[in-house]
Amino acid sequence: MDYDYQRYEQVIIELLKASWRDPDDLEIGRDISDQPEVKIIFDGYGDLEDTDENGDYHYTEGGNTNMESYAIFIHRGAIDPDFMFPEHDSYSFTFGSMIQHRPKEEVCIYAWYDVEADTWEVLPLEDRINEDTTMTVEDVMKILEGLYEYYFKPWEGKFENDPETGLPNWPFPTKDNP
Secondary structure: OOOOHHHHHHHHHHHHHOOOOOOOOOOEOOEOOOOOOEEEEEEEEEEEEEEOOOOOEEEEEEEEEEEEEEEEEEEOOOOOOOOOOOOOOEEEEOOEEEEOOOOOOEEEEEEEEEOOOOEEEEOOHHHOOOOOOOOOHHHHHHHHHHHHHHHOHHHOOOOOEOOOOOOEOOOOOOOOOO
């Protein structure tokens, strides 16, 4: 089950950064992926544990809005030509709705975004592959590499980044930058 964790993390983070994540409009379960072959959903906030001025312990489920959880679904057919990620069945409960994960067709990878530090933590792939999943680590890495080749590799080295913002510079001539 050997794989290059850094490469795995790099591709997952590229997918997450390319998503339609709007911090002011996070809705649990909404697909925000920019790639139709992948599904990325906001999965909720981290739990908050703290103590008040009296030293009393308090636990708030989903109370840490500084920590955002995301579920990334990678389908076994994601690198097939013209593949579109199929909709999940959804079930409603009194506390909200849940999607039905399909371990025979997909793997679900979790990642945490630390809003204050602007960093991502991607949970290891080996934690997501088990006896219920028909995909192997090699299958997932082949799909991730295929998605990277299609969506991100063509843009490598094409743009310089602004040293202050880290964002790509506008590549077309303007009146200020002919």
